[in-house]
Amino acid sequence: MMRLQVPGVQLLSQGNTLNYSFSGTGVNVSSALARFGHEGALISRLPNTSLGEAAAAYLRKLGISSRLVIRGGEYLGLYFLENGFGARPSKVTYSNRLESSFNTAPEETYNYEEIARSLDVIHFCGITLAMNDSVRHHMKSLARAVKQQGGTVIFDCNYRPSLWGPEGYSQAKPHYEEMLQLADIVMMNEKDAIFILGMSSVQTEREEQLIELIPAVAKQFDISVIAGTHRSIHGDNSHSLRGFLYKNQSFFFSDTLRFLVYDRIGAGDAYTSGIVHGELTGFTPEQTVRFAAAASMLAHTVEGDTPMASEADILRAMTLSVGDVER
């Protein structure tokens, strides 16, 4: 999709120029993994227009393979970003998303078995799950095909209230449950368990709810790895983030990292990419969760949705020393 950002911290109603880039969770995760040395390919559908061309060129620049990008349809989904400052949060407004080439892809667009044979790991997210019945059908069919071929299915719950509407949780629940049944690695925290899956906890603190509910989710849906973050937002444009990883019936946590935020969008995708890279590379769970949290921290420092840090940048950031100019 296309991101249209009002420069600086202006509101849409104040500005008169927009900077554009192309993004979405799939773009963010596949480009980060490509930067870490894996082959990252995007499964999507782009229009045969200058907009589609510009998006394809952007993917090439990010090192993403477009071998699974289909051409057709007429539009690209858009979102407008107004950056927050201090007490005023950033605001995302989606536009024309449901008419996009991706969201109108007809039944026969993707050859699920062929795609599944061509990859080891596939990543889906809750944003795609919120689109429409036809997209959900593509998504679940592809996940089933990958599972049948012995591939790894990753599902990031990232629930977006504005996409599901007022009865969102009850509408979302059966679809989330289906994806969780198919997933091997899941990105979530206790909020997803409580609000979407309807689980309850006797605990009142987030950390304790997490420790009670995540193992129950892993058991119920037979999930090997569950990972996610807890974020606190401070009044001085800084955030604190602590990552967790639940694997082999044990929890692993990163340190709580506190940092200034330049651009928050896509930081969760950077965390996911760190977890997936750690799992694929054979890091220990301790290393993986620390690597993912540092990857997410660095993503907050770069403009745009897409994480730009290399593995070396992240390993350096894990030492926690703030650097001067490197020359």
Ligand SMILES: Nc1ncnc2c1ncn2[C@@H]1O[C@H](COP(=O)(O)OP(=O)(O)OP(=O)(O)O)[C@@H](O)[C@H]1O
């Ligand atoms: N209102 C909500 N209802 C249910 N779950 C939620 C809600 N808000 C957030 N969550 C869940 O909490 C987890 C963390 O969400 P959060 O928005 O903090 O960041 P993220 O998804 O990690 O980051 P990013 O927005 O960069 O992808 C996600 O799995 C998300 O689905």
Ligand SMILES: O=C(O)C[C@@H](O)[C@H](O)C(=O)CO
């Ligand atoms: O809405 C999307 O498809 C994703 C974008 O809003 C953005 O890239 C994002 O939220 C990433 O997690």
